Amino acid sequence: MRIICVLHNMKPWRWIWIGLGLIVAITCFKGLEKILPVESDYQRVNKYPSLVYLPDYTTGPKIYASAAILVEAVSGMILYAKNEHQQRAPASTTKIMTAIVCLEKGKLDDIVIISPKAAGTGGSSLWLKAGEMISFHELLEGVLLRSGNDGCVALAEHVAGSEQGFVRLMNRKAKEIGALNSNFRNTHGLTTPNHYTTAFDLAQITRYGFAHPEFSRIVGAKEEAIEWYLGEKTRIARNTNRLLWSFAGADGVKTGTTSRAGYCLVASATRDGRKFIAVVLNSPDRWGESARLLEYGFSNFSLKLLCKADTPVTEVKIRQGAPSVVSLYPRRDLMVVIPKGKEGEAQKKVILDYGALIPPVKAGASVGKISFYYQGQEVEWVELFPMERVQREYWWNRFFRRK
Structure with missing residues (x-):
């Protein structure tokens, strides 16, 4: 009763100040939601820590990409970052999230029948035709190595019945593993309104992906022979990631290019038990900048087990x-x-x-x-x-x- 009486007798100008204060507080909180990484329930339950910043993370090699990040994969420590929470079109780096959902929801030995919708998908392609049959595993290799957009849609339809149903699984999984500033609208990364992620989220997603041995194997392969069901035909899928040939220890992961996203690359390399993940988005030199970030990690940091x-x-x-x-x-x-x-x-x-x-x-x-x-x-x-x-x-x- 006392509280009700006090509120009833409060001066009108005080109500105005209280309202303005609430608006400012809510606005600031929502802004922080977009900037600050939050550890998800999945991470807490599965002892999978979020990424953390090492002091002086803004110093490092000169990087001209619009957004970039360097992470040590085992510890999850961020050693360099630039505009890492800036929402950007990811192009085909989207396929990292697609592959994770495929590995967790699909069966590698399944046979996939290619639909007219999948066969008609534009952009980079595996040259699939409607009615053809190919194993789930072969399609996944084609998606990660050759960046086949048609393969993405075929896998999505097989797993979830439709591409949009599969996209819902992608967004749900992204939130579970701590990629809280991403929104996927398709499986392949072709330009679509409101389809975005961040360098931070891509590093988090990729780090999680490496927990799957099959993901690690495929993204580190230079090429694979993609065989259609019953030996109808075979095509060689060559990895689009040039660092696999030019950078010592390179073992992944995915390129991406569209007019809106620019040249993008998520790259990884392992030497002497240390694994680094570098992300550059809209880079004028994605190969050189990724290599400089990775070399910066190997040359300047050591890994230590505290407990x-x-x-x-x-x-x-x-x-x-x-x-x-x-x-x-x-x-x-x-x-x-x-x-x-x-x-x-x-x-x-x-x-x-x-x-x-x-x-x-x-x-x-x-x-x-x-x-x-x-x-x-x-x-x-x-x-x-x-x-x-x-x-x-x-x-x-x-x-x-x-x-």
Whole structure:
């Protein structure tokens, strides 16, 4: 009643200020939604961390692409970024998302019958004809290597019944894996209104794609023989990614070109256990700029394992707890990237939530974190938890145990 009376007697000009304040707050929040990466439920449940920024990420080689990013794939650390959250037409880099959904929703051994709609798709092509039959696996190779738009539509229709049904699966999956600033309207990347993604999201999507062995194998292949069902014909699909021939360790992933998107490339390379993913969108020299980004990663950064999920990082005494001492484990491995020669500026800290350590404490409950600090700034962290339950021990329990 008191609150209602106060609101009723409030001066009209105060209502105006409150309304303006709410509008500003909502506008700012929506703006932040588009800029700041948010860890999705999928990432939390599956221990798949979002991308994180290493300090000084804006320094690096001179890049003229409209948007670009360099990510170390194992740790998820961003080492260079330029306009990485800018929404842009992705052209055929769209097919990375298409391939992921195909691998998770389709069956590689299925036989796909080509529809008139698929056969009539414009742009880069596998030269499919209506009524032809080809295996799901062969089509997927043609999509990722030869960039066949007709193959994209054929796969989509086979998996979801229609291309638009498949596109809904693409958008749903993108949100699950943390690509929150993307909207797909087709499976191939031909220019369509409201079809966009970002360099950040493409790096996140590609990093997830490498968790699929078949994705890794196909995007790293220089060429494959695409065979139609029952040996009707065979065509050689040569990878459109030139870096596979020219850059040491290159192992993926996808080109893209349209008049609206410009020249785009998502590239990856692996050397000595370090894997980097570079994305350039609308680049005047996608091969050279991608190579410079990848080489910048290999030349300037080292990868370090801070803790393993199956190894305790600390022990803590629990007052009035049984047991009285418990080991704490990280929820996942914590891999970090450190600039070479600056290892002394990196440190790890264990931070405990003592309120959560008052017994009883459930097994698996979050009771703190282990953090990676670089140049005094917290860059990444992982929750700590006990593997065993800690019961509360009362004084009489200890008294009778002494007896």
